[in-house]
Amino acid sequence: MQLKENTKKNATTLQIIQQGVSKPIYLRIFNINSAQKVWGALNKEFKGASKVISIKLQNYWRSFDNLSMKENESIKDFSSRVAKIVNQIKGCGDTIPEKKVMERILKFLL
Template sequence: MEPIFISQDLWDIVQEGYEDPQDEDEDSKKRACKQTNEYKENAKQNANALRIIQQAVSKSIYPRIYGIKKAKEAWDVLRKQCQGSEKSISIRRQSLWRKFDNLMMKETDTIKDFHSRVAETVN
């Protein structure tokens, strides 16, 4: 989905999020106006990114992000639930490498032995 967000110029909002405007200082109306315009633009980009995320997920996953109002939060929830933590990703990666190493045919293997071992691993 990252290319979609980049093409729509929404990736920064999804990756970094945005902050709601803080209390405006009365000493600088110009700054307050600028903050309001930036907030409106960020809110619009956030809504677009959130819409894309919500449209992309299946009906079974949608309830996980239903009440979330910011695209970054929804993205983080999906990334964590779909990929897991760094530790679990590392463990899964090691497991897959181990399975891959076991798939290599040994010099003593016959084709039949190799095929049965690969069939067991895949299933």
């Protein structure tokens, strides 16, 4: 009974992992039949990415700090650029206070 339950949990977990990754990553893991092995493979592959993420974060923060509204740029376009950078920062696991984002936008509206 325990083995059947574990098999069902493995299948469910494996399905969730497979549904949660992009197509290129899915193609690298689709033939692995153990959720634990898939998780290990993903962890191994992306663990070295921490340095890359750190560098990306530095670049995103620099972009955020250097943001300015371009001449003839609409408020909508400027706020979209701000949102894009904020999402990139958040996507790398960092946080950015809403107050800081609003200050950046309001700085160029006044």
